[in-house]
Each structure stands twice: as structure tokens, then as C-alpha cells.
Amino acid sequence: MCRVVDLHQAVLVKNDERAGALRTELAARGTTVVNLLSSPGSGKTALLEAELALAASRGVPVAALTADLATEHDAERLARAGVPVKQVLTDGLCHMEADMLRAQLDGWLPDGTRLLFVENVGNLVCPASYDLGESLRVVLASVTEGEDKPLKYPTAFGLAHLVVVTKDDIAEAAGFDEDAFRANVRQVNPGVEVAVTSARRGTGVGLVLERALAVAAGGAVHRPVMARNGSDGVGDSVAGGGTGVEPGGVDDAMAGGVPVRGRS
Amino acid sequence: MHEMSIAVAMVEQATEAPAAKGHEKVTAVRLRLGELAGVVADSLRFCFSLACAGTPLDGASLLIDFVPGRARCEPCGAEWATGMPPQLCCPQCEGGRTELVAGRELQITGLRHADGEPPARTAHPASVQAEES
Numbered sequence: 589m590c591r592v593v594d595l596h597q598a599v600l601v602k603n604d605e606r607a608g609a610l611r612t613e614l615a616a617r618g619t620t621v622v623n624l625l626s627s628p629g630s631g632k633t634a635l636l637e638a639e640l641a642l643a644a645s646r647g648v649p650v651a652a653l654t655a656d657l658a659t660e661h662d663a664e665r666l667a668r669a670g671v672p673v674k675q676v677l678t679d680g681l682c683h684m685e686a687d688m689l690r691a692q693l694d695g696w697l698p699d700g701t702r703l704l705f706v707e708n709v710g711n712l713v714c715p716a717s718y719d720l721g722e723s724l725r726v727v728l729a730s731v732t733e734g735e736d737k738p739l740k741y742p743t744a745f746g747l748a749h750l751v752v753v754t755k756d757d758i759a760e761a762a763g764f765d766e767d768a769f770r771a772n773v774r775q776v777n778p779g780v781e782v783a784v785t786s787a788r789r790g791t792g793v794g795l796v797l798e799r800a801l802a803v804a805a806g807g808a809v810h811r812p813v814m815a816r817n818g819s820d821g822v823g824d825s826v827a828g829g830g831t832g833v834e835p836g837g838v839d840d841a842m843a844g845g846v847p848v849r850g851r852s
Numbered sequence: 853m854h855e856m857s858i859a860v861a862m863v864e865q866a867t868e869a870p871a872a873k874g875h876e877k878v879t880a881v882r883l884r885l886g887e888l889a890g891v892v893a894d895s896l897r898f899c900f901s902l903a904c905a906g907t908p909l910d911g912a913s914l915l916i917d918f919v920p921g922r923a924r925c926e927p928c929g930a931e932w933a934t935g936m937p938p939q940l941c942c943p944q945c946e947g948g949r950t951e952l953v954a955g956r957e958l959q960i961t962g963l964r965h966a967d968g969e970p971p972a973r974t975a976h977p978a979s980v981q982a983e984e985s
């Protein structure tokens with residue numbers, strides 16, 4: 589005799605719960621998390637350095653935690669802004685999870701930090717599935733990565749609250765077709781804002797900081813289509829949704845002739 | 853390869869579920885997997901078999917129900933298969949106020965336990981195998 593038990597639990601529910609708890613805890617401390625996702629070499633560290641420097645110059649208390657430092661030099665660059673910067677080692681894991689972030693904060697994150705930027709592992713596949721307790725998820729692509737990047741990584745771009753184009757100063761040399769890129773972003777995430785930036789020229793840097801501060805001030809955040817039926821995903825949690833447990837049931841899920849519910 | 857982390861989470865959930873209490877062994881896990889969930893099924897199968905080793909799920913089958921992506925346009929009511937990469941703008945009115953009807957599922961929907969009764973009364977392995985592909 590065998591038996592089948594209906595669980596209907598999202599497999600990522602544990603991470604989602606921890607992320608939700610972390611979001612609540614940090615909100616009580618006045619801190620908003622900005623999760624930065626991109627491929628390696630997309631200019632994420634350069635943009636982050638520019639954001640930290642701009643925030644520091646405006647007296648906005650910020651901090652950065654990075655899981656994606658290619659070199660020691662990157663750490664030095666980030667530290668130049670004079671704000672708290674910490675590196676987290678993921679032990680080869682391809683993404684960060686909420687409890688990994690949580691474990692870094694005590695004794696490090698200063699009280700009153702307004703924005704905590706998290707530079708996720710350089711990868712557009714795995715980190716997309718993990719809510720870190722962020723309130724703003726930013727997905728970056730440089731002009732050298734091609735206009736079809738959003739279609740190659742639809743989960744990452746589809747769940748973004750803000751899409752950022754980097755290295756706009758070399759867009760012409762790279763032959764970047766911004767209209768085509770925007771159309772592809774729109775296909776997987778209609779309504780999401782695309783900010784075009786150049787860390788070298790300093791363009792667009794202020795816009796990204798303003799968007800982050802607006803969210804920190806309680807402003808509405810874009811709600812991606814892909815986050816709207818979520819059994820996982822950041823959108824649900826941001827919206828205060830449930831644990832991913834869907835109604836409906838064992839009858840539907842168990843259709844197909846497999847012997848189920850053998851015991852009454 | 854976050855499929856390994858997902859496989860580990862599946863094993864955790866299957867062993868910690870209240871329904872799992874009193875059972876020594878899980879012989880099958882059933883998963884609803886949406887087309888837009890961002891998970892590669894073959895990779896997940898491989899990771900699942902590794903993650904089960906040495907746990908009460910050792911040797912358990914993974915039965916996957918695939919859920920195609922479907923979207924609906926709120927203003928005009930059109931409904932379409934999203935495909936992959938997904939088309940989430942309305943093909944009829946080109947609007948962006950879209951609702952995702954299905955496709956992000958990543959859920960354990962059932963467990964089968966072996967209750968340690970005589971093998972003659974266990975599940976029909978043939979029909980279980982037929983579900984795996």
C-alpha cells in the first residue's frame with residue numbers, strides 16, 4: 589500500500605519566508621535593500637561605485653555588500669566611496685539566498701543605513717529565483733551584451749523592477765540598438781522602466797539613486813507581469829502575498845493515472 | 853546551477869512535511885513545473901537524484917507535471933500561450949496590462965510513501981515509470 593499526500597508547497601517557500609522576514613526587519617531599521625543582478629563584466633561594480641559616491645556626496649547613508657568581486661581591486665574601488673562595504677563569500681554557490689544575506693548584517697550594517705546595495709553573484713540565471721528581501725530588484729546589461737539579452741534571460745529581466753543599461757559611453761562603438769533592446773525588455777516585462785547609464789560619464793547614475801530612494805520612502809514599485817501568479821518570485825513577497833500555496837488540489841495535480849491517495 | 857539548491861529544498865520539504873511524520877521512506881515526489889519558472893527539468897532530475905542520496909528519499913522518483921505559460925490581457929480579454937521566451941505584451945491590442953494565468957509554478961503537489969507493507973501491495977511501478985519523461 590502506498591499513499592500520496594498533497595503538499596502544494598512552493599519549493600522555494602523557505603527562502604521566500606526568510607526573505608519576507610528580512611524585509612520586515614530591515615524596514616523597521618529604516619533600511620531598504622537594492623538587489624543588483626547582471627552577467628559578469630556588465631559594469632555592475634563601476635555603476636555601484638558611482639552610486640555609492642553620489643549617495644555619500646549627498647549625505648545619504650548607504651552600504652554595499654558584494655558577492656561578485658572579481659579582484660581585490662574591485663573592493664578597493666568600492667571602499668573609496670567611504671561607505672561600509674563588505675564581501676560575502678558564497679562558497680562557489682551560484683546565487684545568494686536570504687539567510688546568507690541575513691547572516692552578514694549583525695555587527696556590520698550601521699543603524700540608520702538608508703539603502704543597502706547587494707551586488708549579487710555575476711549570473712543572470714540562478715539569482716533570479718531567489719528573493720533576498722529586497723524592495724528594488726535592478727537588472728543590468730551593458731551595451732556590449734547585445735539587444736537580445738532580455739530574451740536570453742527572460743526570468744531575470746522579467747522579474748526586474750528597474751532595468752539598467754550600462755556603458756552607454758561606448759554604445760555607438762558597440763553598435764547598440766537601444767530601441768530593439770527596449771522592445772525586448774517590454775516583451776518580457778511590459779511597463780518596466782529602462783534607465784540608460786554611463787558610470788564613466790556619470791549619466792543616469794542619479795536617476796538610479798533617485799528610484800532607489802523613492803522606493804525607500806515608501807513609493808510604489810513596478811510590478812512585473814511574471815511576478816503576478818507567483819509560486820515564487822520577488823513580486824509576491826513585495827506585495828505581501830502568501831507563501832506560494834495555491835488553491836486547487838490533489839485531483840488536478842494527480843491526474844494522469846498514477847495510483848494516488850491509496851489510503852482513505 | 854541553482855537546480856541543486858532547489859533539489860535540496862525539495863528534499864527538505866518532503867522530509868519535514870507534517871504528512872511525512874511516521875513514514876520512513878518517500879518513493880515518489882510530484883512537482884508542478886511552470887514553463888516560466890526558470891528551472892531546467894533535466895538538470896533538476898539529475899540534481900534531485902543526487903540530493904536524495906542518503907535521505908529517506910533515496911531512490912525516489914521525480915514526477916514532473918509541466919505547466920505551459922499562459923497570459924491574459926486585462927483590458928481586451930485576449931488570452932494566449934506565452935511561449936519561451938515569453939510574449940507578455942498583448943498580441944491583440946499590444947497593451948502591457950497583462951496577467952500571468954499560469955507558468956511560474958514550482959510546487960511539490962504530492963508525496964508517495966512506502967509504508968513498509970508487503971511489496972505485493974505497493975504501487976504499480978510501471979505506471980509510475982510511464983509518468984517520467
Ligand SMILES: [Zn+2]
Pocket residue numbers: 925926927928929930942943944945946947
Ligand atoms: Zn489586449
